[in-house]
Amino acid sequence: MRFLLGILIWVAMVGSVWLYTAARDARLPGEPARAKAVTVVQADFILSLTPTFSTQKDPFALDTGDESTSDLVIRLNGKNIDLPSPDMARGQELRISRLPALLPGFNEVYINAGPPVSESTLFHGIRVKLTLNGASMVDKTIWAGHGERVAGTVGFTLDPEKESGHD
Template sequence: MKRFSLILLVWIFCAATAWLVLSGPGRTKPATPMDRNHENQIMRSLIMEISTTFDLSKDPFALDSSSPSGLLVHENGRQIHSFMDLNAEKTPILLTIHPGSGETEYSVHASGDTDLNRPAALRVRILDRDLAIRDATAWSSDGPLHLFMQLPAAEESRHE
């Protein structure tokens, strides 16, 4: 009888221990479904592709040296990227951008060694994976080039 009661106590102890371990505070809880509001707060990641037909390097023979040569990218008025001394063979430049949930404005300023005999171009495309969602080109025969682009709010861009 002692053996039987000892075996019964060991089985009860093992079952109680297993129950405590499986239902205790360390147990992982089932995943709760993600609400729609959290989905809208996830930051988008887009690619900005910048191409030029002229060198962005400093022109040693420039008459006006007050404006720096190179490429400046602004997001909502705040500078986010700056490239100096690039030649045309080094473009296109691919930048990862993270627009906010609201409307976002991008400004690209390019200046450098532009030849007066031929027009210069600055092309900016914003890509969502392989799909171009914005594409703009600025042309000039002399001087720096400016390009402005606006991205709509995150909810509006999904329905385009």
């Protein structure tokens, strides 16, 4: 009798686990979700950066021997932007005319630059300006305190229907 009771309990436990997993798997989607088609806004956007300092390589950074690394990093929606010049001079505007991957909806520009160590007692900033056909769309300044790196994001929203009316 004990033997039959042990088999009955074992069948009940294994059966309940089997029923639970079968019901759980039945609720899963049949095929993987398909990626949405990404549309890119095609227009003549210009990103202008004007710093209040000259960029300088961090003297405390790890030296890997690779001279291609810059102390200025600019990303648009998470993708690095190739710069015409890796250095920026105080008050000189850096213009980037071919902006990749501007999407309809929300976009974000990330900037990270290192001011000179000799100017660690000053506040520094970078003016970020985005223009479309000469009309200013975004004009913000990223500030940093004493001796800090100037780093921040500037977010903006693009409406393709609205932007196409600027012609």
